[in-house]
Amino acid sequence: MDLKGPMSDLKYLGRKNTLFKYCYLALHDHFKSEQDFNTWYERIESDEKKNIFLKVASYYLALVKNGDWHVSIPNAQPIVEYFTNTFKYVAIFSLIESLSNLHHIDFYQYLERKETQATFPISRDELKRKYGLYKQDYGALRRCIGFFRNLTNERQHDLVSKLEVKNTEASIESFAKYLYTLRSRFVHEAELIHQVSNHPWIGHEGKNLIVCILSIADAMQFFEEGLLAWGNKNET
Numbered sequence: 498m499d500l501k502g503p504m505s506d507l508k509y510l511g512r513k514n515t516l517f518k519y520c521y522l523a524l525h526d527h528f529k530s531e532q533d534f535n536t537w538y539e540r541i542e543s544d545e546k547k548n549i550f551l552k553v554a555s556y557y558l559a560l561v562k563n564g565d566w567h568v569s570i571p572n573a574q575p576i577v578e579y580f581t582n583t584f585k586y587v588a589i590f591s592l593i594e595s596l597s598n599l600h601h602i603d604f605y606q607y608l609e610r611k612e613t614q615a616t617f618p619i620s621r622d623e624l625k626r627k628y629g630l631y632k633q634d635y636g637a638l639r640r641c642i643g644f645f646r647n648l649t650n651e652r653q654h655d656l657v658s659k660l661e662v663k664n665t666e667a668s669i670e671s672f673a674k675y676l677y678t679l680r681s682r683f684v685h686e687a688e689l690i691h692q693v694s695n696h697p698w699i700g701h702e703g704k705n706l707i708v709c710i711l712s713i714a715d716a717m718q719f720f721e722e723g724l725l726a727w728g729n730k731n732e733t
Contacts, residue, residue: 590680
């Protein structure tokens with residue numbers, strides 16, 4: 498497993514004695530005891546992967562599972578449901594992306610590298626084709642799809658059943674694409690995420706009717722299962 502960059506110094510592994518108890522608090526629902534959790538953790542294939550796990554699981558505890566976004570506004574509740582759910586949702590997707598061992602390069606770097614075999618000047622049609630290949634190889638959406646594919650087929654089916662989009666095939670790919678679109682709209686357009694809440698949501702995407710029954714609790718459960726599946730996966 499080739500893991501490079503800022504994670505390669507194993508700084509979180511060096512803080513295992515502190516972080517491990519937070520990781521257990523984050524995922525204790527899936528284990529009979531802390532000893533069982535430790536046994537599972539020790540089976541993770543490499544120190545590099547253990548390092549990433551300690552970071553992601555402890556961050557998840559603080560940012561999502563035991564964390565809420567608080568506001569200090571006159572005559573407002575300190576925790577506004579759609580505010581805190583939005584930030585939890587975006588944090589979950591950031592943590593999912595951080596688990597991938599796909600190293601990001603920008604599109605220009607992608608075109609310049611020898612393996613891409615781009616010939617300059619490049620035509621508009623060829624540029625469009627190369628960009629499609631670039632997104633498949635390095636896009637954040639691919640990371641999210643890969644994460645959810647680590648779930649069992651039964652749990653993937655359960656996840657996909659939480660969303661119905663008219664005229665769209667129900668699949669883990671289309672589901673991940675829709676979820677990632679919600680994340681991007683907040684990051685780039687400051688659109689709050691009402692679709693993933695504690696209540697069923699019905700709306701439209703263009704002319705297509707959408708019914709979303711994915712709650713933030715569901716998103717957390719699927720993330721926890723996906724994180725454990727990632728830890729079980731042998732990359733070598």
